[in-house]
Amino acid sequence: MTITGRTRLMAILGDPVAPLRSPALFNEAFARLGRDTVFVAFEVPAGELPAAWAGLTRLRNLDGLVVTMPHKEAVVPLLDAFGPVARRTGTVNTVRRRPEGGWEGEMFDGEGFRDGLERAGHPVRGAAILQVGCGAAGRAIAHALAGAGAARLRLHDAAPGRAAALARALTDAHPGLAVAEGAPDTAGQDIVVNATPLGLREGDPLPFDAARLRPPQVVADVIPNPEVTPLIAAARAAGCATVTGRSMHEGQARLAAAWLGIAGWDG
Amino acid sequence: MTITGRTRLMAILGDPVAPLRSPALFNEAFARLGRDTVFVAFEVPAGELPAAWAGLTRLRNLDGLVVTMPHKEAVVPLLDAFGPVARRTGTVNTVRRRPEGGWEGEMFDGEGFRDGLERAGHPVRGAAILQVGCGAAGRAIAHALAGAGAARLRLHDAAPGRAAALARALTDAHPGLAVAEGAPDTAGQDIVVNATPLGLREGDPLPFDAARLRPPQVVADVIPNPEVTPLIAAARAAGCATVTGRSMHEGQARLAAAWLGIAGWDG
Known part of the structure; x- marks a missing residue:
């Protein structure tokens, strides 16, 4: 990859950026595709997003951004248009320049998680799922699991009211879905999801x-780094199949890339 | 070069950016030096510099910038501190983050030009020089030539008053220098400089x-692209030694890199 003045820009916006894997993933894809674009990280502290955003949108050779912690909700009021999942969840992880001007946001964390889970051989349709964590990523994941035909969804969050609010939103969006909120009891679940940090x-x-995880239960984690979290290690020790945050991240990158107009990501 | 979330950023700010050679030059140096920094171009239209600047300074992993057309004067009021040449010329082409906070600007176009000229074997000390063009780059070049001991400097600019203003500033800064302004007459000059676009x-x-160029007169041009301008071609046809804008640009990049803390640029 040779970067010149003609090279277009894409970037990931977050804080911290050091552990992020998107720059390597996207640049590998650009090299494979012979695309003259470079993907860099922009480290922007939480409170400085509005000023940073106003400046970054002036960069005429910047075509799109991936948005990560802590900006996935804060970026929403700065955008001009939204995809359906961003509208439903109030969160954004990918932003593209609109041909008519302004910027459009969409959220792929949920669909990326589902995509990673299903590519690993664990279909969502008909499954009973426990999900712990109902923050920005958790909301997107629960909507994606509901949309993919989960039979039952049990939600838990340590913050009071958060699981109940998400349960109500899911019931509104998916009237046939059995949603409950309460203690994080793994018994009877086909898939158990960690969507907390x-x-x-x-x-x-x-x-x-x-302690009560047993095969053929599947345990999935959103943490991409470290890839083997204590939860993943415990699930493997119990003999359960696992899906790490790396799979979710690769699924999210794949879907974000397609939406950003990067054709042929999968080779 | 593998770009990750840990990779630091430097950039060139200009419009247009497509013809710029700094990204290739700096990235080649970073690869050679094993430095985990990537150099990209930020295309910012003239009127949008203040908003873009306010945003770019929020990027905590951005360590320095090269500033080019049309921002070399416009960036000055946005900075917090200045090197001596920037103070003297009111122009900036390189900006670095200060350890104590804020941003400092300095101007290397003039010294870069002089460095390129002298490395090509044409000493400035004692030379009679005609310089055509007294804009931002021209001001910096004339100050550098005066500082390096030119014997006589003749200035011309198509814009009324510009050459006279620069002549006054040079006389103030270098009391012993013989400065004149007037028609761009090449007769009797050792070095003839194009500092216009x-x-x-x-x-x-x-x-x-x-038409009257003759060896051993030396003709130097600031235009880096195309490297062989019609003036360079005419001077070569007349048998004169020439120094292209590429030499100036390489000199400028070398000096800017050192000031940005990039040690070992010359290998």
């Missing part, structure tokens, strides 16, 4: 009690 | 009459 930092507690 | 676009007229 627990596991990102060393010494984090498990997001829920893993 | 003429030659950048196809069909541009020559910046001055090249």
